[in-house]
Amino acid sequence: MVDATQKFFEAKPESISLARDFAAMTLKAWGLDAPADDVRLCVSELASNALLHGTKRGHGFLVRLDADEDFVRLEVHDSRDGRGSREPQPAIQHPADTDTTGRGLRIVDILADGWGVEDREPLGKIVWSRFKAGFPGSQDHLG
Structure with a gap:
C-alpha cells in the first residue's frame, strides 16, 4: 500500500530526535495519524537502545518503516553482533521504582501490537x- 522507507542515523544523541522526526514525517506523508504518537515514542525507545547498547563504536543505526492495510512496522537495525557473544538479547526489564532506566521495552510492549528481535x-x-x-477509509479507521 505504501513504499517502505528507511534512514540511517549517526551514533550521536541528536539522532534520537532526528529518528523521531523522520517517523512522524513519514507517517504524516502516508496519512497515518492514528498510530503516530505511539510510533514516535517507540522510535525514541528503540533508537536509544540501539545507540546505547546495539551500535559498535563509530557505527550508527537504521530506522525502517513499512505499512500495509493493517499494520505499520517499525524496525531499528543496529550493528552489534549478539550471536555467540556475551551481549544479551533485548528483553523487558523490571526496574525498581527508583531506577532511572530500564523501561524502554516495557513501553514498547505496552504501546505496540507486537514486537520482537531478529538477526x-x-x-x-x-x-x-x-x-x-x-x-483513512479502512474499517479500523472508521470504527
Missing part, C-alpha cells in the same frame, strides 16, 4: 514493533 545479516540485530495502521 540481521551480516551482523547486528533488528528490533521491530508493529502498530494497527488505521489508514
Whole structure:
C-alpha cells in the first residue's frame, strides 16, 4: 500500500530526535495519524537502545518503516553482533521504582501490537514493533 522507507542515523544523541522526526514525517506523508504518537515514542525507545547498547563504536543505526492495510512496522537495525557473544538479547526489564532506566521495552510492549528481535545479516540485530495502521477509509479507521 505504501513504499517502505528507511534512514540511517549517526551514533550521536541528536539522532534520537532526528529518528523521531523522520517517523512522524513519514507517517504524516502516508496519512497515518492514528498510530503516530505511539510510533514516535517507540522510535525514541528503540533508537536509544540501539545507540546505547546495539551500535559498535563509530557505527550508527537504521530506522525502517513499512505499512500495509493493517499494520505499520517499525524496525531499528543496529550493528552489534549478539550471536555467540556475551551481549544479551533485548528483553523487558523490571526496574525498581527508583531506577532511572530500564523501561524502554516495557513501553514498547505496552504501546505496540507486537514486537520482537531478529538477526540481521551480516551482523547486528533488528528490533521491530508493529502498530494497527488505521489508514483513512479502512474499517479500523472508521470504527
